[in-house]
Amino acid sequence: MKKKPEDYSHIKGWGIDADPENEPTYPIKKYTGDDHKRLSYAKPPQQPSKVEILHSNERPGLTSVFGTSSPPSGLSGLIRRHAFTYSEGNWGHWLSLILADRINVWEGIASDLMHGYIPNIFAERGWNAELKYNRKGAIQKVVTGVLVATVAAGLLYRLTRKKKKTHWL
Amino acid sequence: MIAMNFRGPFRVRADRNKPDPVIEHPEDAIVRVTRSCICGSDLHLYHGLVPDTRVGTTFGHEFTGEVVEVGSSVKNLKVGDHVLVPFNIACGVCPFCKQELYGNCHESNPEATAVGGIFGYSHTAGGFDGGQAEYVRVPFADVGPMVIPPDLDLDDAVLLTDVVPTGYQAAEMGGIKEGDTVVVFGAGPVGIMAAKCAWLFGAGRVIIIDQLDYRLEFAQRFAQCEAYNFRSLSDPVLFLKKTTDYFGADVCIDAVGCEAAGSTLQTITGRKTLLQAGSATALHWAINSVKKGGIVSIVGVYGPTGNLIPIGNVVNKGITIRANQASVKRLLPKLIEHIRAGRLNPKEIITHRVPLEEVSDAYHIFSRKLDNCIKTILIPPSARA
Ligand SMILES: [Zn+2]
Ligand SMILES: [Zn+2]
Numbered sequence: 001m002k003k004k005p006e007d008y009s010h011i012k013g014w015g016i017d018a019d020p021e022n023e024p025t026y027p028i029k030k031y032t033g034d035d036h037k038r039l040s041y042a043k044p045p046q047q048p049s050k051v052e053i054l055h056s057n058e059r060p061g062l063t064s065v066f067g068t069s070s071p072p073s074g075l076s077g078l079i080r081r082h083a084f085t086y087s088e089g090n091w092g093h094w095l096s097l098i099l100a101d102r103i104n105v106w107e108g109i110a111s112d113l114m115h116g117y118i119p120n121i122f123a124e125r126g127w128n129a130e131l132k133y134n135r136k137g138a139i140q141k142v143v144t145g146v147l148v149a150t151v152a153a154g155l156l157y158r159l160t161r162k163k164k165k166t167h168w169l
Numbered sequence: 170m171i172a173m174n175f176r177g178p179f180r181v182r183a184d185r186n187k188p189d190p191v192i193e194h195p196e197d198a199i200v201r202v203t204r205s206c207i208c209g210s211d212l213h214l215y216h217g218l219v220p221d222t223r224v225g226t227t228f229g230h231e232f233t234g235e236v237v238e239v240g241s242s243v244k245n246l247k248v249g250d251h252v253l254v255p256f257n258i259a260c261g262v263c264p265f266c267k268q269e270l271y272g273n274c275h276e277s278n279p280e281a282t283a284v285g286g287i288f289g290y291s292h293t294a295g296g297f298d299g300g301q302a303e304y305v306r307v308p309f310a311d312v313g314p315m316v317i318p319p320d321l322d323l324d325d326a327v328l329l330t331d332v333v334p335t336g337y338q339a340a341e342m343g344g345i346k347e348g349d350t351v352v353v354f355g356a357g358p359v360g361i362m363a364a365k366c367a368w369l370f371g372a373g374r375v376i377i378i379d380q381l382d383y384r385l386e387f388a389q390r391f392a393q394c395e396a397y398n399f400r401s402l403s404d405p406v407l408f409l410k411k412t413t414d415y416f417g418a419d420v421c422i423d424a425v426g427c428e429a430a431g432s433t434l435q436t437i438t439g440r441k442t443l444l445q446a447g448s449a450t451a452l453h454w455a456i457n458s459v460k461k462g463g464i465v466s467i468v469g470v471y472g473p474t475g476n477l478i479p480i481g482n483v484v485n486k487g488i489t490i491r492a493n494q495a496s497v498k499r500l501l502p503k504l505i506e507h508i509r510a511g512r513l514n515p516k517e518i519i520t521h522r523v524p525l526e527e528v529s530d531a532y533h534i535f536s537r538k539l540d541n542c543i544k545t546i547l548i549p550p551s552a553r554a
Contacts, residue, residue, distance in 0.1 A: 008368070008373075010393075011368045011393055012510075012511060012512045013368065013369050013507060013510065013512030013513075014368050014369070014371065015347060015368075015369070015370070015371035016369050016507075016512065017341075017369045017370050017371075017503075018345070018346070018347055018369075018370050018371035019370075020346075030268045030269055031268075032264070032267045032268055034264045034267050034268075035264060037264060038264065041262060041263055041264060041267075042262055043262075043263075043276065044196060044260050044262060044276060044309070045194065045195060045196075045242075047193050047194040047308075048193070053279055053296070054279070054280060054292070055279035055280060056279065056280055056281050056282050058282045059279070059282050061279075062279045063275070063276045063277055063278055063279045063286070063295075064194070064260060064276040064277070065193075065194050065196075065197075065258070065260075065276065065277055065286070065308040065309065066277075066278070066279045066280075066286070066295055066296060066297075067286070067292070067295050067296030067297030067298060068193065068296065069223070069225070069226045069227070069292075069296050069297065069298045070223035070224065070225040070226050070292075070296070072223075076223075080221065083221075084280075088281055088282060088283060088473060091474060091475070094220045094446075094472070094473055094474040095443075095474070097220035097221040097293075098220050098443055100221070101217065101220065101221065101222055101223070102217075104177075104223055104224045105176070105177030105178070105180075105224060107224065108176050108177060108224035108225065109176075111224075112176075119176065119180075119182075120182075121180060123182070123529055124176055124180040124181060124182045124529050125179050125180055125529065125533065126181075126529040126530045126531075126532055126533020126534070126536075127533070128529075128530055129529075129530035129531075129533045129534045129537075129539060130533060130537065130539070132530075133534065133539035133540045134537070134539055
């Protein structure tokens with residue numbers, strides 16, 4: 001170990017919260033005697049549920065309060081409902097939710113369009129900031145993107161042409 | 170009202186038509202936001218790494234605001250109070266809250282039992298809308314929120330909702346003894362704060378590791394610690410062993426979580442293909458560079474699925490691992506005392522102050538680490554008038 005310097009006084013408050021009892025698992029558990037009362041505590045009143053709330057199957061029902069943001073809907077909603085048939089320790093639960101999230105993005109775009117709103121994806125991705133603080137990088141990215149797209153289109157064209165040829169033979 | 174609106178990975182916008190929140194429970198309050206922050210853990214949502222982050226939700230778990238309405242059973246708050254709101258939503262009466270484990274409340278998140286409710290942090294943390302908006306619904310208003318003392322700066326206050334207590338608890342969980350060598354992985358706001366707080370527990374040497382020079386320079390200045398870029402070290406674990414006489418650090422703190430860089434395998438399995446709950450690179454380094462019998466303290470956010478963890482080394486080395494979401498409420502009185510005495514100066518980490526309407530750019534800047542960004546505060550139009 002590096003020898004500790006003798007004087008730490010230049011650091012404001014040095015050692016002020018040191019507690020020799022803190023070894024090794026601090027914060028030391030605060031025992032309340034309630035550990036085994038489990039569900040018999042005085043549960044706060046129940047928030048009424050006006051929208052669909054999915055709940056973990058590792059608990060009996062809803063918690064006293066919950067958020068009501070973005071209830072499950074559409075195809076992603078179906079997948080989310082399915083996800084909640086698995087417990088939290090199961091990959092089926094989380095991977096289904098991630099899949100639902102990806103589908104939900106497309107549903108979001110569809111919903112924007114249905115409400116007559118054309119999302120400005122350039123602005124939503126914060127590319128104005130990229131242009132302002134990293135103009136060179138931004139231009140490089142666009143150029144690379146266009147190049148990749150051109151090459152991909154070229155390859156696709158050649159492949160389809162070849163395919164057509166074989167077909168004629 | 171105007172609110173941040175998540176549209177998918179890397180896509181957010183400020184929408185003007187989000188309905189104002191309403192009282193849904195007798196213990197609710199409605200708060201008009203005066204400050205909200207973008208947190209490093211918001212980036213995990215922004216990058217699409219946290220399951221059940223639904224399109225249309227509003228992020229933001231670090232905010233201050235003025236109480237504009239209270240539910241029928243709220244006693245400690247009244248309309249007009251200016252409050253700071255801890256990121257954890259806690260009931261105050263369940264067995265976990267009674268133990269002051271406010272991050273583990275059993276009555277605020279129906280969607281998962283492992284974590285309690287968190288404002289604006291996906292449905293996995295309860296599906297609550299967050300504070301990157303003009304108004305927020307604050308459940309259990311008598312438990313979490315604290316009226317901001319008149320002598321406390323609003324910028325310090327908003328950082329007390331997460332960054333300061335999380336950094337402090339990271340150091341606290343490390344059980345730091347006088348003279349200990351403490352290594353912090355990650356020089357984001359929480360890592361910087363953890364490094365700073367390590368001194369309060371009597372550390373003898375504090376080292377911070379990151380991949381961005383501007384953050385390391387900032388950390389070095391702010392937390393008076395040694396700072397190293399792992400990109401310039403061929404093997405950070407070996408470096409840390411060498412610099413501790415081949416012994417290992419007494420305490421290692423993981424302040425990075427699921428988006429750690431530095432290992433291709435972890436990046437592919439954890440960040441690109443999501444086969445594990447984020448890349449566990451920082452955690453690997455922490456476990457491998459701590460001394461035998463040392464303590465690893467984790468406050469970095471990981472997703473809920475499995476991770477590839479070197480558990481064999483945990484066993485072989487007899488390491489104690491401590492980890493949790495910070496119990497903000499438990500720590501507030503002590504931290505306010507430290508701020509008053511000038512031992513902590515949180516607001517110095519704020520580098521950006523952005524109107525809420527420009528939230529898309531603010532996220533992009535923080536995510537891409539442009540413009541030397543450390544910490545961004547969003548200010549809604551109604552707080553600027
Ligand atoms: Zn945070
Ligand atoms: Zn509780």
